[in-house]
Amino acid sequence: MAEVKDKTEVQNKKMVVDEERCKGCGLCVNVCPVEIIENAEDRINQNGYHPAEIKPENQDKCTSCTQCYQICPDVCITVYKE
Amino acid sequence: MMEKVASYPDSLTEKKFHYCPGCTHGIVHRLVAEIMDEMGIKEETIGVAPVGCSVLAYDYFDCDMHEASHGRAPAVATGIKRVHPDKMVFTYQGDGDLASIGTAEIVHAANRGENITTVFINNAIYGMTGGQMAPTTLEGQKTTTSPYGRNLKEAGNPIRMTEMLSVLDGPAFIARVSVHDPKHIRQAKKALRKAFRLQKEGKGFTMIEVLSTCPTNWGIKPQESLEWLEEYMMPVYPLDVYKDIEEVE
Ligand code: SF4
Ligand code: SF4
Numbered sequence: 567m568a569e570v571k572d573k574t575e576v577q578n579k580k581m582v583v584d585e586e587r588c589k590g591c592g593l594c595v596n597v598c599p600v601e602i603i604e605n606a607e608d609r610i611n612q613n614g615y616h617p618a619e620i621k622p623e624n625q626d627k628c629t630s631c632t633q634c635y636q637i638c639p640d641v642c643i644t645v646y647k648e
Numbered sequence: 649m650m651e652k653v654a655s656y657p658d659s660l661t662e663k664k665f666h667y668c669p670g671c672t673h674g675i676v677h678r679l680v681a682e683i684m685d686e687m688g689i690k691e692e693t694i695g696v697a698p699v700g701c702s703v704l705a706y707d708y709f710d711c712d713m714h715e716a717s718h719g720r721a722p723a724v725a726t727g728i729k730r731v732h733p734d735k736m737v738f739t740y741q742g743d744g745d746l747a748s749i750g751t752a753e754i755v756h757a758a759n760r761g762e763n764i765t766t767v768f769i770n771n772a773i774y775g776m777t778g779g780q781m782a783p784t785t786l787e788g789q790k791t792t793t794s795p796y797g798r799n800l801k802e803a804g805n806p807i808r809m810t811e812m813l814s815v816l817d818g819p820a821f822i823a824r825v826s827v828h829d830p831k832h833i834r835q836a837k838k839a840l841r842k843a844f845r846l847q848k849e850g851k852g853f854t855m856i857e858v859l860s861t862c863p864t865n866w867g868i869k870p871q872e873s874l875e876w877l878e879e880y881m882m883p884v885y886p887l888d889v890y891k892d893i894e895e896v897e
Contacts, residue, residue: 578650584656591870593870594870615669630653634655635655636675636834637675639669639671639870641677644655645654646653647650648650
């Protein structure tokens with residue numbers, strides 16, 4: 567966990583998914599008010615799920631509202647704000 | 649400089665949950681863990697895990713945990729609390745555990761006003777054993793043992809544990825909450841926080857019933873499950889505070 571977070575902090579993302587914990591349930595995708603979360607189609611994690619992600623070009627649109635964190639049943643999401 | 653506003657709570661171990669994708673058990677685990685973090689009680693809390701899908705809850709909460717046989721969590725928690733009255737003791741139980749095989753234990757723990765907190769997950773079905781009808785299954789709801797839908801004449805009515813227990817004199821706080829959207833999740837956390845606080849203050853038995861989903865055994869997708877809960881479960885299991893000693897004091 568710590569590793570993932572540190573790496574992404576450097577990349578200045580507001581919403582970070584622990585991809586190996588993610589089960590691709592899509593609840594965060596549906597809850598995000600600005601509709602920027604998607605399940606990555608180009609890869610799967612070790613358990614075979616398509617992890618949730620925000621494309622780099624959409625990172626700016628995140629309002630840090632934490633709704634994705636709230637709904638995520640697998641506690642995969644960390645939210646930062648500027 | 650980015651500031652962290654929401655992240656994995658300290659009071660959860662790093663073990664990945666075994667729950668199915670979209671199962672709301674994980675949300676409730678997180679809420680309980682966040683409350684332990686906020687109250688700073690991780691080191692003084694003892695949880696009692698049930699039999700059912702959440703049987704492995706002892707792997708996930710980073711406090712001391714005890715496993716109880718099926719339905720007996722409130723009795724085990726009673727023993728722990730009486731020996732260690734200075735500890736925070738909670739049970740985490742599903743509807744098959746609490747509302748069926750463990751009905752006697754929960755009723756009498758509540759009636760005695762044991763100073764413990766029960767987190768009661770109601771998802772209207774037996775999850776771990778493969779989607780059988782539970783006492784909480786809705787009228788007409790299809791399960792593996794009610795393939796034509798629950799028939800009230802044969803199987804009785806969905807049981808409302810929260811309402812039943814709230815007429816007893818022992819409990820200090822009993823509420824029903826839901827975790828189907830962020831707003832309700834916040835309300836659920838508020839109720840859980842109050843239950844833990846009242847226990848800390850020695851006020852007696854507290855229980856929070858949490859309406860939850862079981863996408864796998866309901867046979868629908870995670871998002872549809874949240875909608876199904878709101879549309880079909882909430883009318884049968886209304887959200888409210890059913891008992892609150894602070895209101896009458
Ligand atoms: S914090 Fe809010 S805006 Fe940002 S990704 Fe999550 S739900 Fe969307
Ligand atoms: S809610 Fe959590 S587990 Fe589900 S897709 Fe989003 S990050 Fe993954």
